Amino acid sequence: MEPVGKMMSLKDTKWILPQAPYTAGPGGFSWFDGSEKMGWKYQESFNILTHLIQDLNNEGFSSSDIFIISFSQGACLTMEFMIRQSFSLGGIIPIAGFIRYKKRVKQDATDASRNTPVLLLHGEKDKIILPEQSKISLKIFKDAGYKAELHIYSSGHKIPLQAKNLIKNFINDKHF
Amino acid sequence: MNNNLVLIFLSCFLLSCNAGTSNSECTDCGGGLLDGYLYKEVTVEDVASLAEIDVSANVGKCIRFKMDGTEFSEATVVDDCCCIEYQ
Numbered sequence: 001m002e003p004v005g006k007m008m009s010l011k012d013t014k015w016i017l018p019q020a021p022y023t024a025g026p027g028g029f030s031w032f033d034g035s036e037k038m039g040w041k042y043q044e045s046f047n048i049l050t051h052l053i054q055d056l057n058n059e060g061f062s063s064s065d066i067f068i069i070s071f072s073q074g075a076c077l078t079m080e081f082m083i084r085q086s087f088s089l090g091g092i093i094p095i096a097g098f099i100r101y102k103k104r105v106k107q108d109a110t111d112a113s114r115n116t117p118v119l120l121l122h123g124e125k126d127k128i129i130l131p132e133q134s135k136i137s138l139k140i141f142k143d144a145g146y147k148a149e150l151h152i153y154s155s156g157h158k159i160p161l162q163a164k165n166l167i168k169n170f171i172n173d174k175h176f
Numbered sequence: 177m178n179n180n181l182v183l184i185f186l187s188c189f190l191l192s193c194n195a196g197t198s199n200s201e202c203t204d205c206g207g208g209l210l211d212g213y214l215y216k217e218v219t220v221e222d223v224a225s226l227a228e229i230d231v232s233a234n235v236g237k238c239i240r241f242k243m244d245g246t247e248f249s250e251a252t253v254v255d256d257c258c259c260i261e262y263q
Contacts, residue, residue, distance in 0.1 A: 008183070031186065
């Protein structure tokens with residue numbers, strides 16, 4: 001946790017690293033539970049984020065002070081969560097993720113959520129979740145009325161050092 | 177400290193997101209951020225501090241390191257600063 005914060009070197013920032021609620025094998029946790037065949041459960045994950053944001057609001061943080069950075073499956077959850085909220089966040093930064101329910105974005109997206117800026121990041125050599133998924137996400141977000149941007153970097157399924165400045169610039173631009 | 181910004185970081189680990197894909201280019205780096213290591217490119221200012229812990233690294237090289245306060249407590253030269261990953 002501390003190293004992540006140090007890497008970003010953002011001042012006066014509270015970092016939160018919640019744990020996914022569903023178990024997925026020995027030592028593994030997942031934000032989604034189920035399968036394509038059986039369907040996916042993620043309500044507990046939504047509840048964690050909802051309560052977290054409510055607690056932060058009670059502490060005095062406005063929703064526009066809150067950014068969600070997320071990777072892989074966490075990125076999938078973040079996008080599904082954000083579009084369905086009755087408020088906007090400072091921004092979301094889904095890295096190497098994809099939108100699971102693509103056809104539902106337009107109908108499920110709330111007006112308030114459309115004010116949440118989106119920075120999509122993806123490695124061009126990602127073979128786990130192909131970068132085309134973020135290109136599709138970008139189009140879906142834009143078509144649904146979101147301000148979204150996509151940066152592809154030269155990397156696999158990871159967050160390389162070069163993402164640091166993209167993330168910092170995005171946060172500084174949207175928040176300060 | 178008066179925090180005025182909150183960053184929530186959602187990751188996923190092990191089987192939950194990418195089963196069977198542990199052969200990343202960075203597996204030889206020996207530890208990632210979540211193990212307490214940081215990565216950075218060596219700057220002119222770092223060279224003397226690194227020399228104090230007997231690490232010789234040229235400016236621009238990538239190191240994996242830990243800090244003890246403002247000093248390096250551990251550092252190793254690695255091939256590639258892409259070795260920051262959360263999987």
